[in-house]
Amino acid sequence: DAGVIQSPRHEVTEMGQEVTLRCKPISGHDYLFWYRQTMMRGLELLIYFNNNVPIDDSGMPEDRFSAKMPNASFSTLKIQPSEPRDSAVYFCASSPLGANEQFFGPGTRLTVL
Amino acid sequence: GIQVEQSPPDLILQEGANSTLRCNFSDSVNNLQWFHQNPWGQLINLFYIPSGTKQNGRLSATTVATERYSLLYISSSQTTDSGVYFCAAVNTGGFKTIFGAGTRLFVKA
Numbered sequence: 001d002a003g004v005i006q007s008p009r010h011e012v013t014e015m016g017q018e019v020t021l022r023c024k025p026i027s028g029h030d031y032l033f034w035y036r037q038t039m040m041r042g043l044e045l046l047i048y049f050n051n052n053v054p055i056d057d058s059g060m061p062e063d064r065f066s067a068k069m070p071n072a073s074f075s076t077l078k079i080q081p082s083e084p085r086d087s088a089v090y091f092c093a094s095s096p097l098g099a100n101e102q103f104f105g106p107g108t109r110l111t112v113l
Numbered sequence: 114g115i116q117v118e119q120s121p122p123d124l125i126l127q128e129g130a131n132s133t134l135r136c137n138f139s140d141s142v143n144n145l146q147w148f149h150q151n152p153w154g155q156l157i158n159l160f161y162i163p164s165g166t167k168q169n170g171r172l173s174a175t176t177v178a179t180e181r182y183s184l185l186y187i188s189s190s191q192t193t194d195s196g197v198y199f200c201a202a203v204n205t206g207g208f209k210t211i212f213g214a215g216t217r218l219f220v221k222a
Contacts, residue, residue: 033210043199043212056209089154101146101161102201102210107154 004105006092012111018080021108024073025094033102034067034077035091043091049075082112115140115204119213126190126220134185134216136200144203145176147185150215151196159185159198190220 005024013019025032033048047057052069060067064083069075079086089109093102116139126132138145147159160167160174162183167174171190176183187194197215204211 031208042214043201045210048208050208058209091156100144101158103158104148104156107156109154 004092004094004103006090006105006108008108009106010109010111012113013082014113015083016081017112018078019082019086019110019112021077021090021092021110023075023077023092023105025075025092026103027073029094029096029103030072031095031097031100031102032069032075033093033095034075035093035104037089037091037107038087046077079110082110084112086110087112114209115142115202115211117200117202117211117213119198119200119216121216122214123217124219126218128190128192128220128222130190130220131186131188132190132218134187134198134218136183136185136202136213138181138183138200138202138204140181141205142178142181142202143205144201144210145178145183146201147174147183148199148201149194149196150199156199187218190218192220192222194218195220 007022034046037043046059047067049069067077089107091107093104095102118137120135149157162174162176164178171188173186199215201212
């Protein structure tokens with residue numbers, strides 16, 4: 001398997017613009033997780049899905065953040081409007097079961113100017 | 114929610130030395146993972162170890178779930194072992210994953 005795929009790998013945008021990050025989980029994995037990594041807060045879980053349904057979005061920082069999973073092989077994390085403090089590395093991970101081993105994608109490094 | 118603490122925060126080793134990294138968690142867990150984040154930012158799975166002991170080459174890990182800690186052993190360290198080591202826990206009854214702050218390891222040649 002190709003592993004978890006994320007795109008783009010790098011994104012530079014200006015404050016106020018909409019940003020969409022994409023993730024393709026490992027085939028057959030029922031759970032998908034979105035994380036954010038910053039120097040100040042470390043790695044933190046934003047939201048996770050089970051069978052395409054959002055289960056826990058309590059980590060989503062603000063209403064500017066939204067995530068969808070329209071099918072088993074694709075998820076998006078959208079920030080609208082973006083702000084400089086959203087600059088971070090965003091990781092997507094998938095797991096065959098919720099409490100099982102998670103496999104991470106390479107991450108998207110987002111810079112908001 | 115569950116809290117995860119790692120120690121030491123920083124570690125410098127001479128190549129060839131051994132080390133032990135510790136992860137304490139505040140509640141019972143049904144998942145405990147160790148990751149290595151390399152200098153390029155990739156998160157590499159080392160161990161999925163909610164309990165017991167596992168070994169993979171020079172690395173091994175032990176989780177004592179009843180005492181709420183896990184240890185990662187690195188033997189005969191190499192410069193390529195440098196990076197940040199994270200443990201991550203999922204508490205029993207849920208799927209929310211909490212990461213520790215990490216141990217930053219630098220191995221000198």
